[in-house]
Amino acid sequence: MFNQGSARMFSRCVQVLRRKLQVSQVRYLSDRGFNVPPSAEFVARVSGIATMGKLPFQSSAAGLDAAFIGVPIDTGTSNRPGARFGPRQIRSESFMLRAYNSATRAAPYESLMVADIGDVNVNLYDLKDTCRRIRETYREVLQTGCIPLTMGGDHTIAYPILQAVAERHGPVGLVHVDAHADTGDTSLGEKIGHGTPFRRCVEEGLLDCGRVVQIGLRGTGYSPDNYAWSREQGFRVVQVEECWYRSLVPLMEEVREQMGSGPVYLSFDIDALDPGFAPGTGTPEIAGLTPVQGLEIIRGCRGLNLVGCDLVEVSPPYDTTGNTALTAANLLFEMLCVLPKIKYYD
Numbered sequence: 001m002f003n004q005g006s007a008r009m010f011s012r013c014v015q016v017l018r019r020k021l022q023v024s025q026v027r028y029l030s031d032r033g034f035n036v037p038p039s040a041e042f043v044a045r046v047s048g049i050a051t052m053g054k055l056p057f058q059s060s061a062a063g064l065d066a067a068f069i070g071v072p073i074d075t076g077t078s079n080r081p082g083a084r085f086g087p088r089q090i091r092s093e094s095f096m097l098r099a100y101n102s103a104t105r106a107a108p109y110e111s112l113m114v115a116d117i118g119d120v121n122v123n124l125y126d127l128k129d130t131c132r133r134i135r136e137t138y139r140e141v142l143q144t145g146c147i148p149l150t151m152g153g154d155h156t157i158a159y160p161i162l163q164a165v166a167e168r169h170g171p172v173g174l175v176h177v178d179a180h181a182d183t184g185d186t187s188l189g190e191k192i193g194h195g196t197p198f199r200r201c202v203e204e205g206l207l208d209c210g211r212v213v214q215i216g217l218r219g220t221g222y223s224p225d226n227y228a229w230s231r232e233q234g235f236r237v238v239q240v241e242e243c244w245y246r247s248l249v250p251l252m253e254e255v256r257e258q259m260g261s262g263p264v265y266l267s268f269d270i271d272a273l274d275p276g277f278a279p280g281t282g283t284p285e286i287a288g289l290t291p292v293q294g295l296e297i298i299r300g301c302r303g304l305n306l307v308g309c310d311l312v313e314v315s316p317p318y319d320t321t322g323n324t325a326l327t328a329a330n331l332l333f334e335m336l337c338v339l340p341k342i343k344y345y346d
């Protein structure tokens with residue numbers, strides 16, 4: 001006979017069994033009611049459908065605190081193509097990710113409901129129409145209160161994403177990590193491309209310009225002061241030479257002060273990293289940041305009021321080892337680990 005007590009016991013046993021068995025392909029919920037990816041202790045790392053971090057896929061952002069979302073375009077790129085394959089390669093390499101951050105002791109899957117919500121249905125033949133599709137998709141995502149963690153795609157996508165973000169939050173602070181300022185006016189006569197998104201954002205009042213920092217800028221320029229326009233807008237520009245040979249922990253203390261408590265968007269172009277570490281990208285520049293400095297920047301965003309993050313410009317055809325996409329997957333996990341309301345173990 002089943003009384004209430006034994007029914008509870010039975011349900012508890014099923015839960016424990018389910019955790020112990022963890023049959024391949026089965027996504028499960030933890031006792032706490034959050035999505036938790038299956039552990040490679042029990043489910044072969046290489047098995048399963050390639051969602052980001054092996055999280056469940058769901059088709060909308062409803063009910064989520066944060067969502068991974070892909071924007072597979074490279075039609076805005078000026079040099080090497082291939083970033084349209086970025087989201088799927090990042091997902092593939094993300095199978096190495098585990099559930100906890102060993103360094104910061106963040107436990108994202110004990111505090112937020114997270115899933116992979118697939119890709120924006122882009123138009124590969126029309127970049128402006130793609131921007132419209134991105135804007136409309138992000139509007140819907142943001143309406144649910146979900147924080148988007150975007151896998152690019154070339155950097156053009158930051159413009160329509162920030163249009164949707166500013167519509168919801170007002171002008172935002174921006175932590176922009178990149179080899180390039182991406183503040184060009186036009187390229188080949190075109191206003192929309194991966195070298196112009198932040199100029200468009202400023203023109204439309206999407207950024208709180210005193211709360212913008214650009215980190216890692218370098219390379220040859222079209223004029224002696226390639227970053228004059230950024231500085232004129234009130235951006236803080238941290239050229240890569242200021243980053244060489246040093247920890248960026250002190251810089252990030254200043255960045256946190258600059259950002260204050262207002263909403264902040266984090267946009268990380270993988271080409272900020274040295275091409276020795278991340279060769280799979282569209283417009284590489286030598287003498288870049290190290291992966292360690294990349295981690296210091298993202299971990300230094302802990303405590304900010306982050307309302308969205310992206311990791312862009314991974315180009316798998318130039319990523320012969322997969323390490324660029326692997327780095328991108330890890331950086332995206334680190335972004336998840338610094339979102340507001342994340343639980344940390346002491």
Ligand SMILES: [Mn+2]
Binds near residue numbers: 155178180194269313
């Ligand atoms: Mn960029």
